[in-house]
Amino acid sequence: MPTKTERTKTPRRSSRKTAVEPETWNLRLYVAGQTSRSIAALENLERICQEHLAGKYSIEVIDLLKDPKLARGDQILAVPTLVRKLPEPVRKIIGDLSNQERVLVGLDLRPKQLEPS
Amino acid sequence: MPKKKAARSRALAALEKCPTGITGLDEITFGGLPRGRATLVTGSAGSGKTLLAMEFIVRGIRDFGEPGVFMAFEETAEELAANVASLGFDLDELIRRKQLAIDYVRLERSEIEETGEYSLDGLFIRLDSMIQEVGAKRVVIDTIEALFANLSDEGILRAELRRLFRWLKDKGVTAIITGEQGQNTLTRHGLEEYVSDCVIFLDHRVVDQIATRRLRVVKYRGSAHGTNEYPTMIDEHGLTVLPISSLGLDYPVSNERVSTGIDGLDTMLGGGYYRASSILVSGSAGTGKSSIATAFADRVCRDGQCCLYFAFEEAPAQIVRNMASIGYDLDKWVRKGLLRFHAVRSTLYGLEQHLGSAHKQVSDFQPAVVIVDPITNLTAIGDEREIKSMLTRIIDFLKGLGVTALFTSLTSGGHTAEQSEVGISSLMDTWLLLRNVEDAGERNRLLFILKSRGMAHSNQVREFLLTDGGIGLREVYVGPGAVLAGSARVAQEARDRSQVNGERQSAARRRRELEQEQALVTAQLEALRVKTASLTEELQALGSSEEARLDTAARQREEMTRLRGATPEQAHR
Numbered sequence: 001m002p003t004k005t006e007r008t009k010t011p012r013r014s015s016r017k018t019a020v021e022p023e024t025w026n027l028r029l030y031v032a033g034q035t036s037r038s039i040a041a042l043e044n045l046e047r048i049c050q051e052h053l054a055g056k057y058s059i060e061v062i063d064l065l066k067d068p069k070l071a072r073g074d075q076i077l078a079v080p081t082l083v084r085k086l087p088e089p090v091r092k093i094i095g096d097l098s099n100q101e102r103v104l105v106g107l108d109l110r111p112k113q114l115e116p117s
Numbered sequence: 118m119p120k121k122k123a124a125r126s127r128a129l130a131a132l133e134k135c136p137t138g139i140t141g142l143d144e145i146t147f148g149g150l151p152r153g154r155a156t157l158v159t160g161s162a163g164s165g166k167t168l169l170a171m172e173f174i175v176r177g178i179r180d181f182g183e184p185g186v187f188m189a190f191e192e193t194a195e196e197l198a199a200n201v202a203s204l205g206f207d208l209d210e211l212i213r214r215k216q217l218a219i220d221y222v223r224l225e226r227s228e229i230e231e232t233g234e235y236s237l238d239g240l241f242i243r244l245d246s247m248i249q250e251v252g253a254k255r256v257v258i259d260t261i262e263a264l265f266a267n268l269s270d271e272g273i274l275r276a277e278l279r280r281l282f283r284w285l286k287d288k289g290v291t292a293i294i295t296g297e298q299g300q301n302t303l304t305r306h307g308l309e310e311y312v313s314d315c316v317i318f319l320d321h322r323v324v325d326q327i328a329t330r331r332l333r334v335v336k337y338r339g340s341a342h343g344t345n346e347y348p349t350m351i352d353e354h355g356l357t358v359l360p361i362s363s364l365g366l367d368y369p370v371s372n373e374r375v376s377t378g379i380d381g382l383d384t385m386l387g388g389g390y391y392r393a394s395s396i397l398v399s400g401s402a403g404t405g406k407s408s409i410a411t412a413f414a415d416r417v418c419r420d421g422q423c424c425l426y427f428a429f430e431e432a433p434a435q436i437v438r439n440m441a442s443i444g445y446d447l448d449k450w451v452r453k454g455l456l457r458f459h460a461v462r463s464t465l466y467g468l469e470q471h472l473g474s475a476h477k478q479v480s481d482f483q484p485a486v487v488i489v490d491p492i493t494n495l496t497a498i499g500d501e502r503e504i505k506s507m508l509t510r511i512i513d514f515l516k517g518l519g520v521t522a523l524f525t526s527l528t529s530g531g532h533t534a535e536q537s538e539v540g541i542s543s544l545m546d547t548w549l550l551l552r553n554v555e556d557a558g559e560r561n562r563l564l565f566i567l568k569s570r571g572m573a574h575s576n577q578v579r580e581f582l583l584t585d586g587g588i589g590l591r592e593v594y595v596g597p598g599a600v601l602a603g604s605a606r607v608a609q610e611a612r613d614r615s616q617v618n619g620e621r622q623s624a625a626r627r628r629r630e631l632e633q634e635q636a637l638v639t640a641q642l643e644a645l646r647v648k649t650a651s652l653t654e655e656l657q658a659l660g661s662s663e664e665a666r667l668d669t670a671a672r673q674r675e676e677m678t679r680l681r682g683a684t685p686e687q688a689h690r
Contacts, residue, residue, distance in 0.1 A: 032238035041233075064239060068246035075223045076239035078268070094268075095233035106230030 025049075025057035026086035030071070032064045032079045037096045041080035044097035052109050082106075132339045135183075135255070135291040138176030139169065141358030145343035146334060150315055155282050155292040157312040159304045160319030165330065165351055166295040169319065170257040171197065172355050173293055174217065175206045183254035184216045186247040186290075190263035194219040204355045218247035224267035231269060237277040241284060253290060260295040265306045282311045303335065314338045320346065329467040332358050348469030348507075357473050359510065369393075375486075375521055378416030379409070381590025382549075385566055385575035390547055393519045394570070395512045397542060399526040400551030405562050405581055405588070406525035407431075409549065410488045411440045411447065412588050413523055418450035422485035425478055426458045429494040433458035444587040457482055463494040468507045471495065475511055479520065486521045492541070493527040505541055512544055546570045551581060554602055561603035564590065580606065 029045060031038035042061060049057045064071050064079065074083050078094040084107055093106035104110040134148030143149045150156045150173075158166050167189075174185035189197060197219060198208040211217035220243055247253065261281075264274055285292045294312050296304030303309045309316055316335040321328065330349040334342045348359045374389040383389045390396055390413075398406045414424045428436060436458070437447045450456035459478050463471070479487060489511075495504050508524070515522045526541070542548055548567040553560045562581035566574045579590040580602040594601040594609050601609050 032242060037234055064242045068242045071239050071243045072220060077222060077237055078235040079238040092228050093230040093232060095231050095235040098233035102230055102232040
């Protein structure tokens with residue numbers, strides 16, 4: 001898990017730096033240990049970000065088993081939980097992010113009313 | 118099967134209890150909540166679930182040295198701290214001392230999007246980190262049903278809850294889970310399905326504008342428990358459950374007598390009330406019930422013992438003033454700290470609260486005597502059955518402590534007194550009945566002893582007098598065909614006196630007459646005697662003179678004869 005986290009983190013951060021844009025997406029994924037569900041969530045997230053937010057996002061993965069206290073700060077109950085720290089307002093998406101449509105709605109990347117079409 | 122049963126009963130015997138420290142609750146659960154298990158506390162909004170849970174944690178820390186964790190879904194830590202500050206609970210201090218951890222879980226449905234599978238590991242991790250932080254033995258989750266309102270996937274939720282309660286058990290913590298009462302279920306989302314070792318139901322109902330709180334242990338797996346609805350109250354000391362203490366009628370009895378403060382009444386009762394007995398003084402308005410109560414209170418204080426006076430009708434100052442008019446200086450005893458008044462309007466709160474405050478006051482003050490004046494005012498806030506059950510509790514409680522209790526009761530209308538009191542009179546050991554008798558334009562007070570268990574007592578009616586110098590009992594006038602009291606008695610007695618006087622006078626007169634007559638007769642007798650004597654004398658005199666005359670005559674005749682014979686001429690001369 002740690003290795004994966006590091007590997008994922010570094011390129012995203014650099015990508016954010018290079019892409020100097022007014023809108024930066026700061027995403028945080030809370031997981032508890034390296035379960036199949038958390039791996040799936042991270043994979044799903046990365047795929048969606050690549051597709052819709054290429055170059056303007058960063059993902060921080062927090063393992064609550066290592067930093068249990070952090071769960072309080074973002075009011076995490078369920079794992080995995082994806083927290084959109086920026087842009088505001090804060091949004092939370094819980095689950096393994098397998099439903100791409102809902103993730104996009106949750107991230108405000110797609111307006112809810114357009115979902116059916 | 119039998120084998121299984123045996124194993125089960127062994128496990129039951131080993132069930133360990135975790136005391137809550139909440140007055141009364143530990144009594145009806147015979148020791149507290151099941152240790153190492155979860156207890157469901159459910160009830161409607163405002164029934165005191167959170168308070169019960171918080172008390173469980175705080176008292177656990179303070180009284181039993183067991184650190185606790187409070188996970189709140191509805192209130193923030195600051196709100197919780199402020200809410201219980203009035204109970205004297207300083208949550209911030211407990212948190213500083215690392216004995217308490219509070220976590221406010223905020224769920225905002227609008228912020229949350231659900232997609233795909235998830236678990237509630239975040240919740241577990243937060244709980245676990247708090248438990249480790251303070252070394253918690255007790256955990257409260259208040260109220261986990263908030264999850265159902267904010268997360269839509271019930272299937273996941275239910276599975277996770279099941280896992281949570283299992284996990285709590287494995288952690289070995291004693292937990293309270295609160296839940297909201299549902300329509301026809303104990304909890305809105307069926308939590309009782311998961312937390313089934315012990316379920317406590319809190320009820321908050323309003324009847325006739327009076328709110329009453331009840332607590333019931335719905336189930337307690339593996340333990341005996343009181344099954345009734347127990348009156349509960351919330352006051353400045355927190356939650357109190359009032360168990361009916363009369364689970365057994367095994368209080369000690371005393372043969373010691375305590376003076377009633379009224380000499381005549383002591384005599385009627387053959388020495389006074391029994392210590393730790395219950396006394397009912399009933400009567401219609403203005404018959405002197407409070408005066409009898411006061412006389413007793415005064416007497417108790419005079420003996421240097423404490424008396425607690427529950428006044429539901431008058432303010433203490435008014436009682437003191439009024440009783441000063443019949444010669445009882447209650448103020449003196451108040452200043453000495455022997456007499457304490459607890460005066461509230463009966464409608465101020467429900468019966469339970471009254472009962473609870475009575476418990477508290479008695480426990481605090483440790484009086485020898487408790488006076489409740491009058492119990493009938495309680496009818497404003499409860500029906501006869503409820504009052505009876507409350508009085509049963511009070512009486513049993515007081516008897517258990519060896520406290521003598523005097524209750525006054527206002528009865529309306531003269532002759533139904535005995536009937537209307539039937540409900541509570543059976544609880545009483547001694548029953549004094551005061552009655553107004555209206556006759557000849559005045560009302561007089563009469564006192565009867567209707568019953569007095571276990572002592573010889575007078576069957577006589579006494580007239581009951583309130584004077585400047587206290588209470589006096591007078592024997593009523595019982596004459597031919599009449600029982601009279603008051604001025605009628607006085608008048609009749611005067612009449613009797615004058616009649617007796619008249620009789621006495623006429624007897625004396627008769628006596629004098631007879632004496633006079635006797636004296637007269639004696640005098641007459643004396644006169645006759647004197648007369649007899651003189652007659653005798655006269656007779657004697659007469660006798661002797663006759664003899665002398667006859668003698669003389671004879672001698673004359675002889676002389677004559679002699680003369681004739683000798684010289685007849687001489688005889689003619």
